[in-house]
Amino acid sequence: MAPHPEREMVFGTQPIRDVQIVRKVNRGTVLELLRRKGPLSRTAIARAVRLTPPTCFSIIDELVASGLAHCTETARSAPGRPRAIFEFNPSAAFSLGVDLSYASFVGVLTNLSGEVLEERWQPRPDPPDVDRVAEWISAFVKDVSRSPRLDPAKLLGIGVSTPALLDAGLERVLRSTNLNWRDVPLASRLAEALGIEVHLENNARAIALAERWFGVGQDVQHLACINIGMGISMGLIVNGMLHRGVSIHSGELGHTIVDPTGLPCRCGRHGCLEMVASGRAILHTVAEAIRQGRSSTLLAAADGNPAHITIDMVTRAADEGDPLARETVLAAATKTGYALSNALVLLDTGMVVLSGSLIHSSHLTFDTVVDIVRRTVLTSPNRTEELPVVRARLGQLAGAIGAAGIVHQRRMALYDAVRVVH
Numbered sequence: 001m002a003p004h005p006e007r008e009m010v011f012g013t014q015p016i017r018d019v020q021i022v023r024k025v026n027r028g029t030v031l032e033l034l035r036r037k038g039p040l041s042r043t044a045i046a047r048a049v050r051l052t053p054p055t056c057f058s059i060i061d062e063l064v065a066s067g068l069a070h071c072t073e074t075a076r077s078a079p080g081r082p083r084a085i086f087e088f089n090p091s092a093a094f095s096l097g098v099d100l101s102y103a104s105f106v107g108v109l110t111n112l113s114g115e116v117l118e119e120r121w122q123p124r125p126d127p128p129d130v131d132r133v134a135e136w137i138s139a140f141v142k143d144v145s146r147s148p149r150l151d152p153a154k155l156l157g158i159g160v161s162t163p164a165l166l167d168a169g170l171e172r173v174l175r176s177t178n179l180n181w182r183d184v185p186l187a188s189r190l191a192e193a194l195g196i197e198v199h200l201e202n203n204a205r206a207i208a209l210a211e212r213w214f215g216v217g218q219d220v221q222h223l224a225c226i227n228i229g230m231g232i233s234m235g236l237i238v239n240g241m242l243h244r245g246v247s248i249h250s251g252e253l254g255h256t257i258v259d260p261t262g263l264p265c266r267c268g269r270h271g272c273l274e275m276v277a278s279g280r281a282i283l284h285t286v287a288e289a290i291r292q293g294r295s296s297t298l299l300a301a302a303d304g305n306p307a308h309i310t311i312d313m314v315t316r317a318a319d320e321g322d323p324l325a326r327e328t329v330l331a332a333a334t335k336t337g338y339a340l341s342n343a344l345v346l347l348d349t350g351m352v353v354l355s356g357s358l359i360h361s362s363h364l365t366f367d368t369v370v371d372i373v374r375r376t377v378l379t380s381p382n383r384t385e386e387l388p389v390v391r392a393r394l395g396q397l398a399g400a401i402g403a404a405g406i407v408h409q410r411r412m413a414l415y416d417a418v419r420v421v422h
């Protein structure tokens, strides 16, 4: 195919010919090619991205001038002229990422390759009111800004991964059961306090993006990333890009109904998966059973008060063989496994990534979900290929790394602006 003088973007039936947008997309495409496949020569880049040499070469010059790429060596392709080789520069810019999903908050400093240069953990304040959380994020930013690994002039901003329903503009937290927040203008509030750009994302989506950009799903175009913790949610990657849906709330697996006559859910309906299979549901079930006289090692672990049982205590007890903990975690994981299996039969993805605090802390949860998905999805009528079911490679840092990556993506059209042509 002949090279394009300028790549044309098509949305629906309308091509976009705005020169600046096309240039930005082309620049992102070249940069992403260098990040993933570099170092490369000028001609190899032009061939791979299917741009004319003059257009491509001027983009490469621009990337070198801005420090995003550098010329690493000049190879002599005998007997021809010396050949310049170009390489992505991951230290051209940095971002911070914070994940507010776990029992301890985590913040990271990353470069453009998603490498973690600094990492800080902080136990979640109790209660996690907005002022205290904002204070911790401010202290984290000040602390990490002094890192010798960061040039403060190259800090682009901070991304915040929240276990929350966000508004369409990704600026406000509409509701977070996990943090007990309602209608919080988090982005503007943090931007005012920190003096840097702030980007918000839902935690399941931040994890899915991190695994797609830097983790286990880098070569997968269709990916479902399930997050099993105190809540249950899913981030979907379709055609290499995040799928948000019409109301931007796609992937709410935890609010699919598994028992219409079941307990009322915070979403206003009855019998959602979260009410029977989330970390919160597990805690409720074991505490109730103990109050009704069931014996368990959990009671001693919580100093005799069922209200003090934590999810880590339950997963540990389950893996150590405590019957109540084991049967409760197994029942929850079984329900999640079948709900996920149903979703995967509908979605027909190329990979499923398991993440979240229950996946990372409970062997029983991980093994049970993997077993059900492998047994049921592979035997579904539409499945002809193996479905890799894998643990998130970035572990508990995935949400924070994804949040930091979102800053780079939005500022520099990096990572998934356009699929790289090989």
Ligand SMILES: [Zn+2]
Pocket: 254, 255, 256, 265, 266, 267, 268, 269, 272, 274
């Ligand atoms: Zn619900």
